[in-house]
Amino acid sequence: MNQNEKVIEFSAIKKQYGNFHAVKGIDLTVHKGELFGFLGPNGAGKTTMIRILTGIIKPTSGNVLIKGYDLYKDPDNAKSRIGFVPDRPYLYEKLTPLEYFDFMGGLYNVNKNQVESKGEEMLKLFDLWDRRNELIESFSHGMKQKVAMSAAILHDPDIFVVDEPTVGLDPKSLKLAKDFFRNLISQGKTVFLTTHTLSVAQDLCNRIGIIRNGEIVALGSMSELQKKASLPGNDLESVFLKITEEEEQEKII
Amino acid sequence: MNSFQLLTPAFKKIKRVFSLRSRFVLWLLVGGSLLVSGVIYYGLYRFLDYVGRAPMLGETIGPLIGGLLVSKLLEMLLLTLFFMVLFSSIISALSAFFLNEELPVLMASPQPIGRIFRSRFIMMTLESSWMVIAFFLPALLAFATALKAEPMAYLIYPVYLGFFMLLPNICGGFFALLLGTFFPIRQMRKIFQFLSIIVLTSLIFFLRSLEAEKLLNPSYFKDVSQYILSLQLPLLQFSPSSWLHQATMQLFRSDYYASLKEFLPLAALSIGGLAILNFFSTRFYRSSWQKSMEAVENQVLGLEWVRKVIIFPLRFFDNSFRVIATKEITTFLRNPAIFSQIFMMSAIVFVYGYNLSILPLKDLPTLYSGEINDSLVFLNGPFIGFILASIGMRFVYPSISMEGRAFWAVKSSPVRPGKILFIKLSIYLIPMFILGLILCAVTNSIFKVSSDILFWMSFINVGLISIVITSLAIGVGTVYADFDADSPLKIAGSYGGFIYMILSGLYIINLLALEAYPMYRFFFHRFIPISRFSAGFLVTLCSLLLLFCTIAWIYIPFRKGLEVIDNYEPE
DSSP: OOTTOEEEEEEEEEEEETTEEEEEEEEEEEETTOEEEEEOSTTSSHHHHHHHHTTSSOOSEEEEEETTEETTTSHHHHHTTEEEEOSSOOOOTTSOHHHHHHHHHHHTTOOHHHHHHHHHHHHHHTTOGGGTTSOGGGSOHHHHHHHHHHHHHTTOOSEEEEESTTTTOOHHHHHHHHHHHHHHHHTTOEEEEEOSOHHHHHHHOSEEEEEETTEEEEEEOHHHHHHHTTOTTOOHHHHHHHHHHHHHHHHHO | OOTTGGGHHHHHHHHHHHHHSOHHHHHHHHHHHHHHHHHHHHHHHHHHHHHHHOGGGOTTHHHHHHHHHHHHHHHHHHHHHHHHHHHHHHHHHHIIIIIOTTHHHHHHSSSOHHHHHHHHHHHHHHHHHHHHHHHHHHHHHHHHHHTTOOHHHHHHHHHHHHHHHHHHHHHHHHHHHHHHHHSOHHHHHHHHHHHHHHHHHHHHHHHHHTOHHHHTOGGGSSSHHHHHHHHHSOSSTTOHHHHHHHHHHHHHTTOHHHHHHHHHHHHHHHHHHHHHHHHHHHHHHHHHHHHHTTOOOOSOOSOHHHHHHHHGGGGGSOHHHHHHHHHHHHHHHTOHHHHHHHHHHHHHHHHHHHHHHTSOGGGSOHHHHHHHHHHHHHHHHHHHHHHHHHHIIIIIGGGTGGGGGGGHHHHTSSSOHHHHHHHHHHHHHHHHHHHHHHHHHHHHHHHTOOOHHHHHHHHHHHHHHHHHHHHHHHHHHHHTOOTTOSOHHHHHTSHHHHHHHHHHHHHHHHHHHHHHHHHHHHHHTTTSOOOHHHHHHHHHHHHHHHHHHHHHHHHHHHHHHHHHHHHOOOO
16 A cells, blocks of 8 residues: 555645635645545635535636546546545435435446445444435435435545534444544545544544635644644644634734 | 515525626517517507407497407406416415525514515515516507507506405415414425415316307307307406406596496405415414424335336436436426426316317318418427427426535536436437427327328427427526526526526527428419429528527537536535
């Protein structure tokens, strides 16, 4: 397993909505086997970056490589390597979870048997197997999140992209999700997640990037961030607040 | 803060939608609508003017019976208008009172419940009435002109119409409130849809049972006195449409006092209805809204075997085609709103077939019967086109919008969003094409078409129309997609749906115009012969032009849809 292999490469990514610059020229590389946490205050540009990474939106300029495949020139190869769970799990409500898996599996050209066995395994893991024949419209937010998470793994992606995985999950499901991410990493997969729950990021991530006003203001392991914030031994919450506040003050000055 | 201010977000949304549209398209739309309205207005005016004089009945009795005929037609029109707004309001009420996304915030706010209700009622009334009014206005103006109304009548009439429009909306509001008090929203939705099927199907059969064609042919009646009596009797006594009908007739004849007298019951009923509705809303709206939030349906609906039969052949297709088509068919069949529409469309198709079957083709003079039957076959194609366009607007046009917020799944997958459009086009084209051909075959058998060329030509026409109309529905449905809309009926009744219908109409006009010359040559070749070469040249030129235009009508909107979907960025 080549741990130095670059699986995600953002080059000079900019995203502009009218006069508003949501992302201001970000360069970022994520390596194979990393559990990368992308943190930042509200409106910092996290979700925009994730949506660019998954090909949902196009950047105004810049490029994204997924395992060496250009996301815009070779989207089929690039996208088939990503499994994505959005922050708001809008799913096709008139389908049952198993029908939804069949749909998602088909989009990624996965064998039907693989979809069925993997789907069953995931629904059992998330305690949803008994509700497999009910329409998704009757599910709670957390249950939909679990269905979305299960669907994202069906095609066995190399990179798992998760936007706010903790939203809507109960403590038991949250623990399940965390174990699930760790398990992916142990299999040599890469996880790219954003979260506001700093304890989750501190607990899970090998490397963290902090974004503010569309720019990365800090990047590194937990100890590197503590060093940058001159707060050795402190938790991620203190480090995060220190870094983002310092940046704000620097801007004011 | 008043009820209108609570509507500010909705008005701003509409303004935003318009500001995002190209000025050129907007002006084109306005111009196209005015043109269509002008044609309806002028055509109907000429017709009413002729019927009003009824010259075939002589100078004395003609205007008498003609006047009664015009009055009866106006009554039918107003009755139809009432039921159409009633149907529309039933759908809008559910959406405005219970499903609107602003409601949770409004309900949690300290705003009085009556004010919230009134704001939703205004929203519902505007939503349900604007398009119906837009379609009926040229017709009403034609009546006013034909009856030689004075300028004052034009100023007063909007007030009459406003009160008249209020009544079906009050009924819709009552229904929503009443059912919301007793049933949770999912069940209520089914009941509403069931009711709407009954209301609309009954309306279609009721209007058909009026047999308007008999009124234009006195030979159906035993004697003139029975005929005149049948013209004078109101269709529905003591109904809002009969009150407005009487008030309108008096107003257009410049008898303002008599008109006001006829209008008073209508105004009193509207004001009383509003007051009672307001009273009930303050008592029951909050609790019924709370109830609507409780129950959620959790069962797969019936008719699963139909779905399984339809999706069975898909297993032989490519994986992505299979899953996208299966998803489309599954979500389509599990949407109860669609079923009500299928019933309604079936009723329209049935009534259309019935209308053709009672045409007095046997009574035509033998010398011309062949030509008349054949020209009816020619004109029948566009009528089938309009039926297909209405079906397309309800089922095909909303299909992209119905992807809803779940569309991120496709955008983030390796499947190109454009492929979705191709798959949708293939799925919907098959039933549209088959339905068009069935309608064509049935109506051809009614007309007993005498020429083989015309027989096959009618199938080609309907085939072309069904392809263009399906492609337009997908293309325009993508360009004007509303991924936040909660119901296909609402999507069909939107700005884009209006454009789709106009464009479908324009294609049909385009087709008719290009085929008019070949048809003319064909019908009259035995009377006005021209050289074989010039006829052949002109017919070939028209056919090539038709082919070129048809390809453009298929390609351009679909291409535009592809561009939009490729650049679409889900929220």
